[in-house]
Amino acid sequence: MTALPDDLSTDEIIRSLASGRPTTWLRSTPTEAALPDLGAVMDSAAARFDCFAPWFATTFPETSTVPAELAEAFPEAGGGMIESTLMPAPAAQRRLDDLFGSDLVGRLWLKRDDSLPVSGSIKARGGFHEVLEFAEAVAADHGLDVLDSATYSSVQFREIAANHRIVVGSTGNLGLSIGILSARLGFAVSVHMSADAREWKKTMLRDHGVDVIEHVGDFVEAVEAGRASAETAANTHFVDDEDSVSLFAGYSVAALRLKRQFAAVGVTIDDRNPLTVYLPCGIGGGPGGVTFGLRRVFGTAVRCIFVEPSRAPAMFLGVRTGRHSDISVHDIGLSGATAADGLAVARPSRFIGPTIGPLISGFAAVPDEVIRAGVGVLHETEGIDVEPSATAGLTIPWRMGDAAAQSQTGVHLVWLTGGAMVPDDECAAYVDEGLGLVDRIGSPASAIFVD
Ligand SMILES: *Cc1c(COP(=O)(O)O)cnc(C)c1O
DSSP states (O other): OOOOOTTTTTOHHHHHHHTTOOEEEEOSSGGGOOOOOOTTHHHHHHHHHHHHHHHHHHHSGGGSSOOHHHHHHOTTOOSOOOOOOEEEOHHHHHHHHHHHTSOOSSEEEEEEGGGOTTTOBTHHHHHHHHHHHHHHHHHHHTTOOTTOGGGGGSHHHHHHHTTOEEEEEESSHHHHHHHHHHHHHTOEEEEEEOTTSOHHHHHHHHHTTOEEEEOSSOHHHHHHHHHHHHHSOTTEEEEOTTTOHHHHHHHHHHHHHHHHHHHHTTOOOBTTBOEEEEEEOSSSHHHHHHHHHHHHHHGGGEEEEEEEETTOOHHHHHHHHTOGGGOOGGGGTOOOOOSOGGGOOSSOOTTHHHHHGGGOOEEEEEOHHHHHHHHHHHHHHHOOOOOGGGGTTTTGGGSSOTTTGGGOOSEEEEEEOBOTTSOHHHHHHHHHHHHHHGGGTTOSOOEEEEO
16 A cells, blocks of 8 residues: 555545545535526426427437326426436345344335436436537527527538537447437537446447547546547637536436425425435436535435545545645545546546535445445345446445434435446446355445444
8 A cells, every 4th residue: 555645644535545444424514505606507408398398209209208207297387308317226135134234223224226218327407407508599699599499400400510519538338328429419419438447338429429439548538538639629619527507516416306206195304304315426426416405405315425446535535635636646645546437537527526525424435346345236136237336326325324313203215317328248247256256245244433
């Protein structure tokens, strides 16, 4: 293990992180933190999704009917809704109670962003929103009717779009969401992929007509390359995963929807029945946007816990040290490499930690084996197949210690963030590997810190 910088070696939480041990840090202070002044970004993003719903319904026929579970929460929805279901997971809860030898107080729920329409991951929220916002701006520049969704299928719009390019750097899923949607709107699109990106994601994007540029370096390098290529180019929009308010706004809409979904199944979230949400975290944009929305919607009745692989706890480190994007996991001797490719990020967002940091109630880092085993547990208990990144939060309700979650009743919501696009053979391999690890999902135990 590399020596820690002197000023960090006195922090036992950082020492635990640097050792690679599973670590949970629950913060007792942030509940009263003020919401950042981001105006009405959540509401305007929600309105934008509504405006584009008819376009989605005609462009992607699989979205034209609203699934029954969603129709109950959104009776007015007429198709083209990019939303996932909410489900209780009693079988997974019983199995994890057994595996950890302790009974969770409260009830386990799953948010199924693994099966969001069109791009099969949480990136369908933020990524789609930024592409739609850009499409709207381009249409406005050319005097088209931005509020009529038919505009975006018109020959006139498509001719204009063909002269505009969208560029993004990605470990995979953001590239998929941006690439697929941009190409469908008629934009030229370039996706810069890091070494962690899975081969099938590149192939799928190329099949959609997307330019895929492969990099041998990590996510930050792919983002830098994308940014540099976009800087000098005319009519080019760079989607900046390190710093984007538009992505953030798209993610936040999940909270408005979630409130209605809980209401539709008769669950009231309040201080007597609090909600704890476990969010897999990469650069922080997805969980950051969702957290902002949830705190707007549920106030102090919600606690959001960010969960990262123990070799890539970028947000955890950034917030704990207060250095945010000025520190990388490499600085404490961690590799940043992980089987959870969607979470393979060494340095956090420039934007999320400083603005949303105070709203985050806790952080957890778990080893890859625990993440992989989660795929097995979900397969065997709930018949759900997801990609490894998606399961990062699954065991955290059991890894919070008596002081925190276990003494609290309420609703534990594990956010499943990706999986529907994974090809069958890769999916079967994840499941096989996960099933073989299920018995070890509880070990090693987490070091738990409360402050
Ligand atoms: C991107 C991603 C996340 C985390 O989102 P960030 O914005 O990178 O923090 C979680 N799970 C999956 C499957 C992802 O693709």
